Amino acid sequence: MAETITLPTDVPVLIIGGGGSGLTSSILLSDYGIASLLVERRSATSHMPKAGAHNQRSLEIFRRHGIATEIQTSGVPAENRLRAAWMTSLGGNDSIDARELYSIDLNGEGTFRQVYEKDSPELSAGLGQHLLEPILRRHAESRSLATVRFGHQLVALDQSSRDGVVATIQDDSGQIHSVRARYVIAADGGRTVGPMLGAQMVGRCGLAEMLSIYFRADLSPYVSDDVMAHWFVGPKHGTWAGGSLVKAGPHPWNRHSPTWTIHFMFPEGDPDIGRLTCNNALPRLQDLLHLPNLNAEILGVSPWKIDAVQIDQYRIGNVFFIGDAAHRQPPTSGLGLQSAIQDADNLTWKIACTLKGQASETILNTYETERRPVCKANVEYALFAFENQFAFEAGLGLNRAKTIEDRRAVFEEYFADTPLSETRRARAAEVFNTVRLELNPHDRELGFFYDTGALLSDNSPSPPRDPMGVNYHPTTRPGSRLPHAWLNDRGARVSTHDLGAVGEFVLLCGYGAAARRWFEAAYEIAKESGLPLVAIRVAPDGDYGDPTCSWSRLREVTEDGAILVRPDKYVAARYNGAVEDAKLSLTHALEVVLGKKLSSTVEASAQRLQSN
Known part of the structure; x- marks a missing residue:
């Protein structure tokens, strides 16, 4: 006889979605003394190692709630994520194969480490969602005020009552549950709640067709211990079409990392769009890495699109949208999941104060007032960072190369031992160096501020912002993050x-x-x-x-x-x-x-x- 699944019938907060932002919301609400129910349609946490860079601001939030140390110790050691490198290919025996074009320290490590250490009690961390979400789920489930249910999906929402929201939820056995909640946090990636309530995503959608391949293989002969990510730009594949290869770990995290992920863009009209699966993706992977004999086990394939969008309303009645349900952007600059975690941080304390009678309902309106401008700026910045990588083609001199033979000739000139080739390499380094706005966006991570909201302005001028997003200026101006000392x-x-x-x-x-x-x-x-x-x-x-x-x-x-x-x-x-x-x-x-x-x-x- 099947076990009867029970859910609370009345909760202060219902969270729809058990990804990073939903689980964070559950943890924070519990620590603020507020009971919640989280339901997630999937049976388990994410199996794909996406969103693997977590910035200092997010780690400060996790530090406050007793999770940062576990994330840091589970993640990539600093010495194994010092650099990102651009290469012509990973393998191959040709004279221009496996050549490094440029590398830069990333995520506040290497040459950036001293500045990052000065500005926060936490350093950034490297840990894919397939490893982060189980940690967050365990912490959420350990809180007595939280009920966490995977394998449960939202069927309907009714906001006709002034007292809150009535949600109809179906579990994986088909059983239907009715739950009344004072507030709902939609952390479902925009799949369910937004469409139910007629919310619209505004911005630019479907800018590129992307695919992530998660695989197990021995790449140790071709990679370095200290490189976290490799981008490939060569004769055959251009920027993003060549892919970005990232360590997925978990142990060891050096060149012997057992698993990897490659993210790449399909050229327009590519016949593989929509058809690659775990069963047939190996040839494409071998081609991207220029390793035709690579023995790899494909663990996961995930198609996605480049969007730069934001929801038209962050709040509809007693429903609040966070994370991908509120804004979606390219993964470049690592501001996607981080914005989602920071959404949860901004919203949950306000909900807690309201439910405890410490604040009026009006404080909840400041969630949108504060987060919308910041998230809009993050969306735009991430798209700019994504598009900026296409400038590397011009920096390398590939702007007029139309065929593989043309591109090969450019690379031969680039690597030649001549004064002009040296100039070509120097120019490329200048252009490549602009990637610091994506890989070390220190000011974007810590320097965002709220002009209006749950604050008392002192009418002081806005703090300076670095147009390249790197140099952060700490300030105590109301609406700004408290400086660390x-x-x-x-x-x-x-x-x-x-x-x-x-x-x-x-x-x-x-x-x-x-x-x-x-x-x-x-x-x-x-x-x-x-x-x-x-x-x-x-x-x-x-x-x-x-x-x-x-x-x-x-x-x-x-x-x-x-x-x-x-x-x-x-x-x-x-x-x-x-x-x-x-x-x-x-x-x-x-x-x-x-x-x-x-x-x-x-x-x-x-x-x-x-x-x-």
Whole structure:
């Protein structure tokens, strides 16, 4: 007799989709004290090793929730993902086969490492979704407030009730369940919820036909230990048509990596479009790698398209769209899954505050206000990075080469031992170096900010942004990510991102004469309102020390000022110095952020200020 599957019939939050963003949402909501139900139509997590680069901002989120260390230790060691390299081919015996054209350090490693270490308590990590999602699923299922059900798909959504959403869910046995939820997070990649509710994707679709082949093979004779990704541009295959070969691990992660993935673009009219499967993809793989006798086991084949789109509404009623359900973009610059994880980070604390009565419903509107401009910029940037690689053809001198013979002649000139060939190589290096905007987009990863939303603007100018996306300028301007600095906790090193418990607002103040007033104001507000708010003094006689003055150089306020930080470690408000009434000022900021009055005792404070 089949086991009867049970689901909760009433939950605060229903999550549709068990990929990276859905599982992250489940974990974060649990840690904020909110129960949720996650349903995923697949029976298991992803089997394809896509989205394998996770930037510092995402690792900071995972750090806050106790997952970063496991991701780092499971991922590619730094010494095995130092470089990306462009080659004419992987194999072959011809004089222009297997020649390296250019290489660059990537993901904040090598020459970029010192800068990345300075700006965050976490480095980036390399771990494909086939390895990341099981970690996230295990953590989600370990939280007592989370119910996670794979093999369950959404059938219908009804938003006719003011109290929330009624979802009809079918499990893999055919059993139908009805679940009422106050809010729904659509993390389904845009497959189900958006079409049900009439949402539209706006932008450019189907820009290229792509295919990923996941395979097992011994490539150790042809690759280097420190290269994470190889791109191929040669006589036969042009940019992207030649493919991008990436280590899939998991152990070892050096040149003996047991599995690999190659992503490539089909030329227009290619007869293989739509027909390659695990059973017939080997010849194409052998051709791409220029290894006609390669013995490989095809583990997975996944077709996909290059899209640059964004949903027309991030919120429809009580349904919120995150990740690929809200925006889809090329994988270049690694901002796709990272944007999805950051969507979850932005939305979940606001849902938690609303459900706990700490914020009004209006705070939920700031999810779209804040995330839409950032994700739109990420979509556009990723498409630009994808198209930028086609410039490498011109840099190599291939712009007039029409046939394989023409392209071969260009490469022979490129590698020749002549002064002009040296110039050709120098020009190519200049063009190739622009790929740093894709492989080390440090400012794009950390420097994005919210102009309006759940914050109190101080009308300061926007921080500078690097047009190449590399150089990040930390700032405490409201709407910006809290800058990282290492503080001293009785001999132990603590990041500014480690301050405060999960879900807490943090008020950072210094050692000036007004610091105690800020401290006392925060204490009183927290006691009177029940809001999770903690004040922390960074001072020689305070909670944490700043012996290297790194925080003093970053805080952009005087020692009498204060900085209010949201639960997602974004600056909500800042005060350059002392104010007449610290409690009134801080209360005002929190009310603007939360969209709700905190306490009647504030009115007395305001009256005192007016009578003085």
